[in-house]
Amino acid sequence: MNKAALAQAISDKAGVSKKEAELMIESFVDIVMKTLQNDGTVNIAGFGAFSAKTRAGRVGVNPQNPTEKIQIPPVTVPKFKAGKGLKDALKAKKEPPLAAEQPNPADQ
DSSP: OOOOHHHHOOOOOOHHHHHHHHHHHHHHHHHHHHHTTTTTOETTTTTTTEEEEEEEEEEETTTTEEEEEEOOOOOEEEEEEEOHHHOOOOHHHHHHHHHOOOOGGGGG
């Protein structure tokens, strides 16, 4: 699903115009980005938590010259931890249907 399809789905479900739904999505993204830039977290109960994590610097190998070592600087990356509600929803979707028991040919 892309941004336009998400806006249409929100528009249909919430009973607002597609333009208003697009504004809601843009506002949400902007708020999450600004919060993470300020070292905050965004928790949505039942869905998950957005946070920023600093990945430590390390020594790596130059892929163009494998004998050369390069210093990789620390970097801040976004992180998302799924909440219980999201995990449970995905587990329920993936559960295989119960198969009818087949008679064991060795028992016959």
